Each structure stands twice: as structure tokens, then as C-alpha cells.
Amino acid sequence: MQTDARAGGVLAGWNHHAEIGPTGILRADGATVVDESGRTRLDFIMGWGSLLLGHRPAAVADALRQALDDGFGFQYEGPPTVDLAAAMCEQIPCAQKVRLANSGLEATMYAIRLARHFTGRSRVLKFEGHFHGLNDFLLYNTDNSAAPGQARPDGSLEVMSGSDGLARVLESEIIPVPFNDLAVLERVFAGHGQDIGAVICEPIAMNIGCIAPDDGFLAALREICDRYQTVLIFDEVLTGYRVALGGAQQLFGVTPDLACYGKAFGCGVPIAAVAGRADIMECLAPPGTVEMSGTNTARRMCVLGARAALAELSRPGFYAELGALNDYLVAGLRRVCEDRGVPAYVTGYGGRVGLHIGVEERPRTMAQIAKFWNRSYHVSCYRHIAARQQTFGLLLPLRLCPEPITVCAVHTRADIDLAFSLLDDAFSALPYRRADS
Numbered sequence: 414m415q416t417d418a419r420a421g422g423v424l425a426g427w428n429h430h431a432e433i434g435p436t437g438i439l440r441a442d443g444a445t446v447v448d449e450s451g452r453t454r455l456d457f458i459m460g461w462g463s464l465l466l467g468h469r470p471a472a473v474a475d476a477l478r479q480a481l482d483d484g485f486g487f488q489y490e491g492p493p494t495v496d497l498a499a500a501m502c503e504q505i506p507c508a509q510k511v512r513l514a515n516s517g518l519e520a521t522m523y524a525i526r527l528a529r530h531f532t533g534r535s536r537v538l539k540f541e542g543h544f545h546g547l548n549d550f551l552l553y554n555t556d557n558s559a560a561p562g563q564a565r566p567d568g569s570l571e572v573m574s575g576s577d578g579l580a581r582v583l584e585s586e587i588i589p590v591p592f593n594d595l596a597v598l599e600r601v602f603a604g605h606g607q608d609i610g611a612v613i614c615e616p617i618a619m620n621i622g623c624i625a626p627d628d629g630f631l632a633a634l635r636e637i638c639d640r641y642q643t644v645l646i647f648d649e650v651l652t653g654y655r656v657a658l659g660g661a662q663q664l665f666g667v668t669p670d671l672a673c674y675g676k677a678f679g680c681g682v683p684i685a686a687v688a689g690r691a692d693i694m695e696c697l698a699p700p701g702t703v704e705m706s707g708t709n710t711a712r713r714m715c716v717l718g719a720r721a722a723l724a725e726l727s728r729p730g731f732y733a734e735l736g737a738l739n740d741y742l743v744a745g746l747r748r749v750c751e752d753r754g755v756p757a758y759v760t761g762y763g764g765r766v767g768l769h770i771g772v773e774e775r776p777r778t779m780a781q782i783a784k785f786w787n788r789s790y791h792v793s794c795y796r797h798i799a800a801r802q803q804t805f806g807l808l809l810p811l812r813l814c815p816e817p818i819t820v821c822a823v824h825t826r827a828d829i830d831l832a833f834s835l836l837d838d839a840f841s842a843l844p845y846r847r848a849d850s
């Protein structure tokens with residue numbers, strides 16, 4: 414008998430969800446995937462937010478073809494590596510220097526390593542629900558933790574692991590706090606400011622359903638970090654190149670010291686980066702002493718792919734069109750919910766839209782979402798929609814919080830209309846019920 418040699422039957426665990434079917438995808442193009450039975454489905458996952466130009470965009474595919482001719486696997490420096498860094502420094506407000514990595518996980522790991530060295534302090538403050546990849550140092554208080562953390566006397570949260578197997582010793586290095594709570598930040602900094610080397614945040618908390626910062630929150634965070642000389646890191650792995658060419662820092666007008674990139678930065682090629690202030694980035698070896706490298710980093714095919722992706726993303730009008738598509742999706746989801754009497758909070762940026770079913774007011778923290786969102790109703794609706802086999806991942810139900818619905822630049826309004834009609838159909842078949850009934 415043949416057995417499945419993949420551990421757990423998958424090759425990427427975090428992104429696998431029992432509720433997503435089918436597991437076998439044969440190929441993908443534009444905004445669609447073809448499943449094992451040959452059915453074409455509209456994709457609302459889009460590479461977990463990475464495929465902002467759709468599946469196999471022509472410009473990236475051409476760059477990969479060029480890599481096949483030039484030699485695709487080497488890492489040596491050359492004009493494309495210079496061009497890519499220069500483009501990022503032009504596009505991203507905080508970027509004075511850039512270094513490449515392979516994944517978002519690595520980028521956040523290196524960013525906090527740099528901050529620890531630069532400040533000589535080792536503790537890192539993070540926000541509950543913000544996800545920074547499966548990085549041992551930051552895999553705490555995420556929507557994969559068993560529950561939201563209980564508040565300690567200063568308002569910081571009990572450390573809640575996001576995975577088994579993490580070294581217990583790391584727990585004393587992390588300070589989790591609720592998002593959007595300036596009073597807690599002030600108290601925590603008053604008590605531990607001299608030990609905090611870095612604050613890392615998702616400037617829009619995309620991993621808990623696109624929760625935006627309160628007005629002025631990021632600017633206040635910037636001011637606190639300046640006051641305590643703590644390095645402010647924006648994890649722009651999801652927001653970077655998605656919410657604006659210059660990412661969330663451009664959108665909100667708040668410049669961090671360092672920022673992390675992945676996902677849409679490569680539009681499908683595996684590449685990531687840390688960008689930031691020259692004086693901090695120059696701590697990297699060479700010329701500095703902080704190591705950041707790897708055999709797979711900055712291979713030519715990825716550099717060419719990302720360079721081509723950034724050229725497409727910087728096309729005039731790209732973000733205006735994406736924003737219009739985003740707003741169309743948000744407005745339509747609100748309308749369907751309203752028409753069917755389903756209480757919901759809908760919010761989205763750059764084609765990533767959080768649909769919080771059963772939530773009447775704008776949630777500001779992970780704990781609020783975990784308490785109020787109606788997961789069981791959400792899962793029923795998801796199953797109803799999935800059974801129609803027209804979509805892949807629409808209304809994706811995740812752990813404590815909803816995974817955003819993701820569209821890309823090649824989704825059409827007709828594609829999005831299909832999402833509305835499927836959702837409307839689900840709501841009409843499954844009358845809304847409150848979480849506790």
C-alpha cells in the first residue's frame with residue numbers, strides 16, 4: 414500500500430487548514446487555480462497575500478526566463494542586485510539601505526538581531542495577534558496561541574506560546590501587549606524601557622483581519638521609541654507593496670527605523686528583505702558584525718523576479734486601481750451582510766479584506782476579536798460556499814481570528830460579484846445565529 418511520505422500529509426503546516434479543500438492543485442493562472450478534478454476555481458487566498466500580480470504574471474515569468482538563460486542559481490552581486498536595492502530605497506520611506514533574505518520569518522529574525530546589537534538591549538515588545546513568521550523569538554501571542562494572554566499588573570500580557578518546542582528561556586525576552594493601547598505602552602516603557610531594544614508591529618494587523626491602528630497610534634509609538642531610543646520595526650511582510658508602493662509607513666506617514674518585506678515584494682518568487690536606516694543597516698557584516706546571509710539568499714532568479722515585480726507595481730495608477738477593487742469588495746461585503754441582517758465589521762487595505770462576522774463594533778485588539786467573532790457560524794458559511802466548488806479559500810476560517818479574503822490586481826469586478834452571490838446564498842441558507850446560541 415502506498416503511504417503519503419509528507420509529514421502530516423502536507424509540506425507547509427501553518428498554511429494548511431483542514432477546512433480548505435481540495436488539497437491538490439494542478440496549476441494556476443491569473444486569479445484562478447485548477448483543482449485535481451480539472452475544475453477552475455477563483456482563488457481568494459492568492460499565495461497568502463504574496464501573489465499581488467496574480468498567478469504567473471507575464472513580467473515576472475519573463476524575468477524568470479531571463480534567469481534560465483543567465484544562470485539562475487548563483488548569488489553573486491551584479492547590476493540587478495544594485496537595481497533592486499536602489500528601487501526599494503526610492504520607494505520605501507525608511508529605506509536607506511537594504512539586505513535580502515528568503516522569507517518573512519528570516520527578515521523579522523534579522524531585524525530584531527540588528528536592533529538588539531544596535532541598542533545593546535535584548536527585550537522585544539510585540540503586539541498580541543501580530544504575526545511575524547514562525548520565528549522562535551516572536552512566535553508568541555498570535556492567533557495560534559491557545560488563548561489571548563491575561564493582563565499583568567502593568568497591562569502587558571502573559572506570554573502565550575504559538576508553538577510547542579520553543580525554548581522556555583526565550584519567554585523572558587518578549588513583552589506582549591495589546592494593540593492600540595497607548596496607556597499600556599507608556600506603563601511598560603516606564604517600567605522596562607531601558608531593556609527594550611525593539612518594538613515590532615504589523616502597522617495594520619493584517620493577520621487578525623486587517624485591524625488598522627487607531628488614529629495617531631503609530632505616531633505615538635514612534636514618539637515613545639524615540640524617547641527611549643528603542644528601534645521601531647514595521648513588519649511590512651503583508652502591508653509592504655500592497656497598501657501603497659511605500660507600504661503602510663507611506664500610508665500613515667510614520668517612518669520606522671527598520672522594515673521587513675516578503676510576500677508581494679516578490680509577487681511569487683521566494684524573496685524577502687530588511688530595509689532601514691543606514692546607521693543601523695551598516696551594523697550588518699560587512700562592514701559590521703551582525704551576520705545576515707545564507708546560501709539561498711539573493712539568488713539571481715529571485716532578484717530578477719523581484720525587480721520585474723517592483724517595476725510592475727510602480728506603474729502609475731496601479732495602487733489607485735487596486736484600492737478601487739479593494740473598496741468594491743469591502744462595500745459589497747458590507748451590503749450583503751446588511752441585506753441579510755448579519756452583523757459584521759468589514760475592513761480592508763490593498764485587496765486584503767477582513768470580514769468579522771458577528772462583530773458590531775470595530776475591534777481594536779486580538780482579544781476583542783477572539784471574544785466576539787462568531788467562528789462557528791463563519792465555518793458553516795465557509796463550508797456552504799466551499800461545497801459549491803467555484804472558489805478556493807473564500808471566507809477562509811482560521812484560528813481565533815478570521816483570515817482576510819485576498820484579491821489581487823487581476824481579479825475583476827465580476828469575480829468579486831461571484832463572491833458576493835456565494836456569500837449571499839450562504840447567508841440565506843444559514844440564518845445568522847449569535848455565537849452563544
Ligand code: PMP
Nearest residue numbers: 516517518544545546650651675
Ligand atoms: N510577517 C507577517 C506580517 C506575515 O504575515 C508573515 C507570513 N504570513 C510573515 C512575517 C512570515 O513570512 P514567511 O511566511 O515568508 O516566513
